[in-house]
Amino acid sequence: MPPIIEVQGLTKEFRTFRRREGVLGALQNLFVREYLTVHAVDHVSFSIERGEMVGYIGANGAGKSTTIKVLTGILSPTGGRVISNGFVPYRERRHYTKHIGVVFGQRTQLWWDIAVIESFKLLKEIYEIPEPDFRKRLDVFSELLNLKEYLHTPVRKLSLGERMRCDLAASLLHNPPLLFLDEPTIGLDVVAKERIREFLKEINRTEGTTVLLTTHDLSDIEELSRRILIIDKGRILFDGDLEQMKNRLAQYNQVKFFLKDRTQIPRLAQIETDGIVCQRVDELTYLIRFDREHHSSAAVIRQIVNTLEVRDLLVEEEPIEEIVKRIYLKGEVA
């Protein structure tokens, strides 16, 4: 089967003009404009297979939202080619929208003043969802997302987490094969995030829904998708498996250890050889970061337990936040 989304050489430029200040400047603006071209997305190519869950990450202004807007048909690109579920989104927008679900974490797709269930019923008419399908999905989603208690509450009275769950349900009522999520967990607490992730996994498993999500929370990606796309300054920096990224790009591992008691503290200096440095976490907890190329975890651990009396010891990989931060800062994957 061909990929559900194929993006080739996608480019989106925005032309903005420099606004001059003051009354005179405003007058000048009317007649002479200095244009600035911004490449929000610059020759981006990737493809997504049916049933995949892909995390799309990048710093603010990296081009994530622009990509999502082109893929959902809101924006038309300056150049390149996009085929999504057999459609060119920005050319066949109205047809295409029946085949996708979209959730923007920042703003709701529901009607602010009316009860959630009434919003759903309007969507039923808009998407021409047959009554039995509508009932069935409404039941399933109410169950999975625990919507029952506030189906009759107006959207504006819901908490952010509740609203997000309703938005998710709304985006899937017409059973689209493709779901786009733009920062779906933004501002949510741990429990709410967890519930949404579980729901997405369930829908992906049972319905085979393809999911593309942008996020700043990398734990979303660790929980949900094995594949990660990193974009920066409009260009794709990394496209691949999350594990693969860790293996390739993690530079250090860390060992955290807990001393048995204070008598051990003076002996810490003894293990600080060969470029190894202990960082103090608290009085009895210390952390050693070491380059994966120069030291093996086994050797470091051996040195620690041979020298000190420790109560406990943990080996950790470099957190993916750190890896990604390094990629953003460097602007490339080395």
Next chain:
Amino acid sequence: MKRHWRLVTRYFAQYAKVRLAYKADFIIAFFSSMAATVLGFGFALVLFTKIPRLQDWTFDEVMFLYGFSLIPLGFFNVVSWNLYDFSELYIIEGRFDRVLLRPVSTLFQVVFEKFRLESLQEVVTGALVVGICARRMRLEFGLGDLFWFVVTVACGAAIYMAVFLILTAVSFWFEDRVGIVPPVFNMLNFGRYPLTIYNVFIQFMLSWIIPFGFATFYPTTHFLGRSAFTLYFHLIPVVTAGFTVLAIVVWNRGVANYSSTGT
């Protein structure tokens, strides 16, 4: 078509429910809308009892025109609410993205998502005034006249809609609509009085540039049996169709521009 009709009724029912949920709010809105209509009409009434004739128009004829003008205006006001702060709500706040994500025409969604229910009182008031004036003048209203009455009211509302849609669509290009809406909105009042009292420039403008004359004055001349404007009367559907098409074209261009600039 059937689906769209169902959608309109759904939207309307939902919206009515919300409005009526806040009864006090709705009652205040209704009475202030009513007060504005009554005051405007009262002013015209006082003014024209002092002036027995306006050119060759009698008091009853002027009042008939005034009443008629309220009917298409009322219908227009019911569905035009979203156009007033379109730029603010949809472009700047970004609601238009949501509109683009649904498999229904953008224009349809914007127009029918919000209704100004209280403006229906203008329709009722207008119809009452027209009825009273027609009785006083002993106008014969046949079935044919009734048919044309409905058609011209619909055309009038469509003309208002077309003009304001074009003005609203400007915000797809310019975030701030440089204040062209209020003056045009004031021109709505010009249509309440016989077009012939204005100078040639304004007459031309109200016929061919901002065709409010075709919404109020020309239909009225027909019902009052003023044959001088028969040609104009027959042009009503043509002008309406022309401006409606123009409005739709401008709107769609605007949407395309929005898609390419994302402003």
